[in-house]
Amino acid sequence: MRPTYTGPCPLAKKCGGCQLQNMEYERQLHFKEGKVRALLGRFGRVKPILGMEYPYHYRNKVQAAFGVNRHREIISGVYQSSTHRIVPVDSCRIEDRAADAIIVTIRRLLKDFHLSAYDERQEKGFLRHVLVKRGFATGQIMVVLVTSTPVFTAKKHFVAALLTEHPEITTIVQNVNPYYTSLVLGKQQKVLYGPGYIEDVLCGLTFRISAASFYQINPVQTEVLYGKAMEVAGLTGKERVIDAYCGIGTIGLTASRLASEVIGVELNGDAVRDAIANAKRNGIRNARFYPGDAGEWMEAMAAEKEQADVVFMDPPRAGSDRRFLDSLLKLAPSRVVYISCNPETQARDLAYLIQKGYRVRSIQPVDMFPWTEHVETVVLLSRKKVDGEEKFPA
Ligand code: SAH
Secondary structure, three states, rough: OOOOOOHHHHHHHHHHHOOOOOOHHHHHHHHHHHHHHHHHHHOOOOOOEEOOOOOOOOOEEEEEEEOOOOOOOOEEEEOOOOOOOEEEOOOOOOOOOOHHHHHHHHHHHHHHHOOOOOOOOOOOOEEEEEEEOOOOOOOOOEEEEEOOOOOHHHHHHHHHHHHHHHOOEEEEEEEEOOOOOOOOOOOOOEEOOOOOOEEEEEEEEOOOOOOOOOOOOOOHHEEEEEHHHHHHHHHOOOOOOEEOOOOOOOOHHHHHOOOOEEEEEEHHHHHHHHHHHHHHHOOOOOOEEEOOOHHHHHHHHHHHOOOOEEEEEEOOOOOOOOOHHHHHHHHOOOOOEEEEOHHHHHHHHHHHHHOEEEEEEEEEEOOOOOOOOOOOOEEEEEEOOOOOOOOOOO
């Protein structure tokens, strides 16, 4: 049973992070399903959206900006949408509760230790951001203190005090970001406590998560999403699979147990390193990961007359470019599973693939981000059969 709706979050207007706070959860699901139907309905029947049983506190990664208010008091929270004004937040409906509590403690400890928060206007002060990541399945928690300088007075005592109040923390990292930038993390990093990373379990596999690496922020729904992606891919153990835009390899590694071979391609070199380490960590031998542009990579595969049976593609919000789509057409896998976080660009890409001989076989929306306007979709495409079977299955 979902808890009863008690009205919008009091911070909704100022924070701007959740656009659907004025809607009760069932209505949000209806709204998102309608959005997907409006954009993708012309390609086939849109299945009912898969929502969350408990659509609260689902975010495993929480980020708080630190600063000072008019009275020079330390505040922490989120930036007001498209500004750099901090809206103070102590607890949030969608963030992990343990992470929120840790952030409040850090704010108090700063005062106790006479440490300052960063003042963006004066470009002065010590603590800029706190990032907390929690492995929901393992319970491991990482705290990243983003500071403006590497000099951290009373560092040992501060860390000890934080651990006394929150023994659940498994690692603490100091990240130094001295730049005038809206990026949260800087390049320099120092582990203050524990191994410097956490692990989480997703779809039965263990993934290592470091301060900077990308990891899905709603692990509960990620399992639902990947489950659907695997189901529609119809893997039998014999297929050669490509995981395009693979990130740290979560989709490819999940598929590796159901396929003969997996090849993952990803632009970000750090993520590729994580993907390779994740394969090793889980004893997976039939998955390889490469850095590069997914379109360029598949173009080269096609030129060398390499083949692939199934391509999973999970591009960023902008969707895929022509080069990628054309390389996909050259490679001509029998099935394509297109996972998207933006149905608008997905609609554009699907229209192109359909025009060139693919057919949409199923459309499944999944709610990965309750209370926000975002919606994720899994679309299965397969090549139009020569014998003319073109109908969209009911
Ligand atoms: N499939 C992963 C990551 C999806 S996010 C997961 O579910 O966790 C999209 C990823 O595409 C990002 O990691 C981004 O770095 C990568 N990317 C962006 N443009 C790319 C390109 N042209 N070629 C390959 N990867 C790209």
